[in-house]
Amino acid sequence: MEAPLNAGFAFQGIVIFLAAPLAAGVLRKLKAVLQNRLGAPVVQPYRDLRKLLGKEEVVSGTASGLFRVAPYVVFAATAGACSLVPVVLARMATAGGAWGDLVVLVGLLALGRFALALGALEAGSAFGGMGSSREMMVSSLAEPALLTALFVAALEARTSEAGRIAAHVARTGGAAFGPGSAFALAALFLVALAECGRLPVDNPSTHLELTMIHEAMILEYSGRSLALIEWASQARLLLFMTLLVDLFLPWGIALDASAAALALGAAVYALKIAGLCAVLAFAETSTAKLRLFRVPDFLGAAFVLALIGLFSQGFIQWGL
């Protein structure tokens, strides 16, 4: 019983990867509509990836092997991180054995980001180095806030495995969503914006070299490498959205592997992600990008929110 269940749990990571371009497409479509445009069809990201996978690669003469390896590391690390979170099926308390927990997830994401930053330095262009240094700055500020927000959820469920947290909150119902969770949810949302290179920290559709962060790092990549990086970053966005709904709003997620529960879980998941996409599209349409030197303030606010969440969670659980 155990092994197939665990395999099924890890399989959900593949779902994230397959659905990620669709989520990105829906988000772009919503943004286009809010900008009074027609926008690309929602399947456009799939077409882009398919085309990129068939293209030749051009590699700068100064780049070493690291440049070629980096996209695979990014892809693999993101895939590993995706296999740690529940999508439609929570991880039962009865399921034996340990599964990678949230700290592993944060570590894997950091590994991917590290590889990408190194790869960007390889090509020897000025923009790659600029992008890398900015990305490192943003992530060094985002990571403490991310971990603190995740710990709030872990404290509530007394486990740091995403699957078990989702199971715990889903079973406990509304009582599990205390003030601590509300603060942590807000903090995680802000962190997700920074981690996935969305407005107001980074602009995913910018062409202005001086303001880009993520885009500056992938300027030198082409063909299949570019496809892998793009796909991984789309999966990263969906991963963060999944984390948001898993840890704080998991109601409806399947608690056992029966077909009815899984179908309900899938439907509820799609609905929640669509809702999050809409929130993100509204937020991105109505905010401007922050000056780079204001990003620490933004992420500082996220960290403080997470910290308040952690304290209030602690007070509620153990008293003063």
Place this chain on the structure above:
Amino acid sequence: MFRILRRCARTGLATLPLEPARDADYELAGEKLRESIRRLRGGRSLYVREVDAGSCNGCEIEISALTSPVYDAERFGVHVTASPRHADVLLVTGPVTRQMELALKMTYEAAPEPKIVVACGDCALDGGAFAGSYAVAGAVEDVLPVDIRIKGCPPKPSAILGALLAAVERAGKA
């Protein structure tokens, strides 16, 4: 914040349907285009890199209009990128000046195969108003193999987009 959203809601859809390209507006050249389109899986996703080889910027103004809500090139999968490494299409404008000749060649080399070169505007086709100037190395064709030619000085945004899409479709079918 809400002011922007209210304004968006009041404006409604600004995108106009694209008028079909007139045959007089553009020309196809070469067998290579057909092969490129096939390898680009039909050209439903085109990353465009704009290269200004010395134009008067008239063409650039028309091209930047393509990303506006009115023309919305994105609905056809046409996307302007910041790097020649991502490019499927090199959209070259202006006569090739001596200063830009090398840069244009390097951009071509930096783009991965399959790539489509579009000469956009009369200057790019034959030097236009600047033909014969001591600063001009020649038309785009003298420097790079050109796949699609778009006429006009400057071509209308709808003509640029329409010609590009029609050319891709015709080459894809043939």
